[in-house]
Amino acid sequence: MSKVNIPTFKLNSGYQIPVLGYGTFLGFNDKNEFDYSDWDKMLKTLSYCIDVGYRHIDTAHLYRVEPDIGEVVNRKIKEGVVTREEMFITTKVWQHFHRKADVEVAVRGSLRRLGLDYLDLVLIHWPMAISVEGVDEKIDYLETWRGFESVLSKGLVRSIGVSNFNVEQLKRLVANCKVKPAVNQVELNLAHGQKELVEYCKTQNIKVTAWAPFGAMIASRALPDAPAPRVDDPTLVAIAKKYGKTVMQVTLRYLYQRGIITIPKTVTPSRVLENALIFDFELTPSDCSALAKFDVNYRSSRPTFWQNYTNYPFEKYDVPEEAVPECQRKWKDGKTNDKME
Numbered sequence: 001m002s003k004v005n006i007p008t009f010k011l012n013s014g015y016q017i018p019v020l021g022y023g024t025f026l027g028f029n030d031k032n033e034f035d036y037s038d039w040d041k042m043l044k045t046l047s048y049c050i051d052v053g054y055r056h057i058d059t060a061h062l063y064r065v066e067p068d069i070g071e072v073v074n075r076k077i078k079e080g081v082v083t084r085e086e087m088f089i090t091t092k093v094w095q096h097f098h099r100k101a102d103v104e105v106a107v108r109g110s111l112r113r114l115g116l117d118y119l120d121l122v123l124i125h126w127p128m129a130i131s132v133e134g135v136d137e138k139i140d141y142l143e144t145w146r147g148f149e150s151v152l153s154k155g156l157v158r159s160i161g162v163s164n165f166n167v168e169q170l171k172r173l174v175a176n177c178k179v180k181p182a183v184n185q186v187e188l189n190l191a192h193g194q195k196e197l198v199e200y201c202k203t204q205n206i207k208v209t210a211w212a213p214f215g216a217m218i219a220s221r222a223l224p225d226a227p228a229p230r231v232d233d234p235t236l237v238a239i240a241k242k243y244g245k246t247v248m249q250v251t252l253r254y255l256y257q258r259g260i261i262t263i264p265k266t267v268t269p270s271r272v273l274e275n276a277l278i279f280d281f282e283l284t285p286s287d288c289s290a291l292a293k294f295d296v297n298y299r300s301s302r303p304t305f306w307q308n309y310t311n312y313p314f315e316k317y318d319v320p321e322e323a324v325p326e327c328q329r330k331w332k333d334g335k336t337n338d339k340m341e
């Protein structure tokens with residue numbers, strides 16, 4: 001079996017994080033409900049990932065797959081494929097658990113569902129606090145962070161971080177914390193390069209993880225107004241050809257050379273290998289400059305139903321007010337049958 005060798009970055013907590021992880025969010029269908037159609041495929045692909053050498057898994061309470069992820073990881077540990085120490089498991093605390101005391105409830109819930117006794121990294125999934133009824137709880141993320149510092153000091157997690165925080169929110173957090181976040185996980189791809197955020201994070205020794213590293217490159221996932229590039233973009237194709245690599249490999253390599261961690265999601269085993277075979281070539285500065293030109297600050301995922309909530313981190317769009325989709329509020333009978341805990 002082919003094997004991959006994924007390097008690590010050192011976090012400000014002292015722990016090493018593999019620079020490439022496996023994303024486990026299956027997304028929503030056109031009714032805005034969780035899409036479980038690829039659930040089986042995803043678990044088989046995850047198993048394959050661990051067999052070939054992936055050690056970093058990105059999940060979240062929201063994704064409803066923690067029990068299944070835990071089952072695969074624990075099986076691989078039992079089979080002797082990997083040890084717990086070699087794995088790096090990230091999960092995220094959902095918006096219903098932003099009170100200081102609730103953070104521990106959420107983290108203990110994730111540990112139970114995953115069948116683990118510690119987590120490598122836990123993130124505040126979003127800066128907004130929203131109740132299961134969809135009410136704006138207006139809880140300051142500084143309070144949530146106190147809960148994160150507490151679960152860290154209790155040894156339930158090894159590193160703590162945030163997700164979807166903008167620069168101002170991160171600066172305020174850094175100015176008012178005992179423990180700095182180790183990571184900020186945000187949408188980041190060729191069209192949304194997050195230059196300012198990445199530069200600020202560098203000054204603070206905070207690592208940036210890119211979600212949706214392919215952004216709108218895949219035509220079927222692109223909104224009608226999405227700018228270039230797509231996978232057949234001539235500039236990308238020419239660069240890829242020069243190195244004997246694919247366009248996706250060039251994209252992931254470019255993000256790696258910017259010091260960014262990526263967590264592409266795929267349910268296709270051949271892509272698991274493709275995405276990890278990026279550590280045997282180096283893009284030249286002129287190729288990097290050509291790739292940087294695609295950055296037009298374009299957000300491919302716009303959760304506008306949250307835009308009027310306190311601490312919403314992004315620019316607002318002029319769209320009619322919508323309710324938060326129910327599947328992102330109350331836990332419905334998803335795969336995990338996990339209502340609220």
Ligand SMILES: NC(=O)c1ccc[n+]([C@@H]2O[C@H](COP(=O)([O-])OP(=O)(O)OC[C@H]3O[C@@H](n4cnc5c(N)ncnc54)[C@H](OP(=O)(O)O)[C@@H]3O)[C@@H](O)[C@H]2O)c1
Pocket residue numbers: 022023024025026058059125163164185186210211212213214215218248263264265266267268271274275
């Ligand atoms: N913190 C947050 O708020 C947040 C938000 C969204 C996502 N995330 C995390 O980030 C992860 C990745 O984000 P994402 O799933 O939105 O976007 P993504 O990884 O950029 O894109 C996933 C899509 O890319 C395709 N793909 C993967 N590798 C490919 C390759 N080599 N060639 C062609 N197509 C390829 C996949 O297809 P197939 O599956 O069909 O192969 C899938 O359609 C998620 O799984 C989740 O863990 C976090």
